[in-house]
Amino acid sequence: MSTVLDPTAERTVAERARLDRPASLDGKVVGLLDISKPRGDVFLDRLEEELRGRGAADVQRFSKPTYTKPAPVDLRHEIATKCDLIIEALAD
């Protein structure tokens, strides 16, 4: 038998249950996060149009400073406090 040292961070992954999917968009505030890739806005403009037509109370737009880095904590907090739902768009 041989024994080796674990090369990983030895972390237990935190698992959080997802929220239930809403039955409808009625009265919900939907956030759209643009990760700042070219033409992401084209895709999100169309989504916003669709969402407004399907009963969302409001659609709010957000964008990351750059697509190459994780969203800043403040931005994540703002989205969490303002929105019921969030759609993140990756586009090229």
Added chain:
Amino acid sequence: MTTSPDRSSAPLPDGIVAVVKRDCPTCVLVEPVLQELATSDALTTYSQDDPTFPADLPVRDDTDLTVSYLWDVETVPTLLRIRDGEEVERIVGWDREQWVAFTEVPDLAAGLGDDFPDWRPGCGSLSVDPSRTDELRVRFSTSGLKSRRVDFAELEDEFEAMYDRGWSDGLPVIPPTEARVARMLDGTDRSPDDIVTVVPPDLVECTVEKVAVNAVMAGCLPEYLPVVLTALEAACTPEFNMHGLLATTFFSGPIIVVNGPIRNRIGMNAGVNVLGQGNRANATIGRALQLVVRNVGGGMPGGVDRATMGSPGKLGWCFPELEEGSPFTPLSVARGLEPGQDAVTLFAGHGPQSIIDQKSRSAESLARTFAACLRSVAHPKLCIKIDAMLVVSPEHARVLADDGWDRSRLEGRLAELLTLDSDELLAGVDGIAEGLPEGFGGMELPKFREGGLLIAHAGGGAGLFSAIIGGWVNGDEGSDPVTRAITTRGNT
């Protein structure tokens, strides 16, 4: 990282203690002397390899080398004088006068005849035999390595077991046993539990020990560890943005360029096939960095690594600059460090792309070739946002040197030649939709931002070729090259 072992687990009796092995001709020679001593003094004998040797003595078994290791026996025979449990004197080998004085037996060995030699050197103790020292160090270690121990079952192939656990980049990895990791840690004077940096994408605090574990797996030697540690620190800075580089759909990965005397001290290859396979240091340092990102940071291809195609250099890409005979100041010096300082420069890139110019015999002509080829980095109509590295071969460097060009002369001329008419770069021009938006017409734009073209000298002595290493998105949006001094030193 090693501390003095605790001898309380192997106390020695007062009197004279002899440590011997049968495999040593000097020990065999002094067998009758030890038999003689046993009758005249309090003698305790330990044998490292055969408890029936020396004959006719109550020999204590030290085949597990506990006494030899803990009492720092380096030569056999060794005689120790112990008083109140402490060593007060020791001699090694056979020297008649020394033994007489040590044992205070005036006629010691007198009956063994005139042919009995007066002097013989001892032999190496088994406790300092290189094949045994790693195991001994682990057994008596107070190193306190904290990583979880993973036991492989008797019937498990350890190499397959490591693949199964997802610890490999696809190539076999060396099992990181405690002995190997302890030896790797001799490569640095840093404590195993020092935090090196926070590694993306999981933003994990990474200890020197975890870097050593992954360096073992990558195939590094201990003397490479300072390079790996500094490269990891540089890669995990906000400027270099290892997180984004990992996550991108683009081709690039972290490339390490090494400068300074350490290149030669650890046997790196800056010559023939410098960007290719075949040199252990070149091949394993870059691999160790990528294994840390994978195993500690959790950055897996198909997970956070979303590369559309990737590139073979993502297995690990590290090379030294050929400072010897170069017409350029070393890259690290051009980037602000002192000459002679060991350093790494991290560059987010992929490739290489070849440049052939076998006809230019003037620096101007060759610079024009370089510029024409560099124009195509990422796309001939894209500029400023992507960096590149130009690796100039010795034969091309000679053409530049013959005309008296140095680094700044070449950089300046390339900047001129790569100043582009933006009308040629607009979307739609040449029937190509890719390009700059309309508003950018009527300007002169640089292909590379200031400082965005790095130049290094490396390669074999024959071949009028150079190489372009294409970069990733630069600046706040992407990655800036990072140069760092290698300051950590080895233990040994």
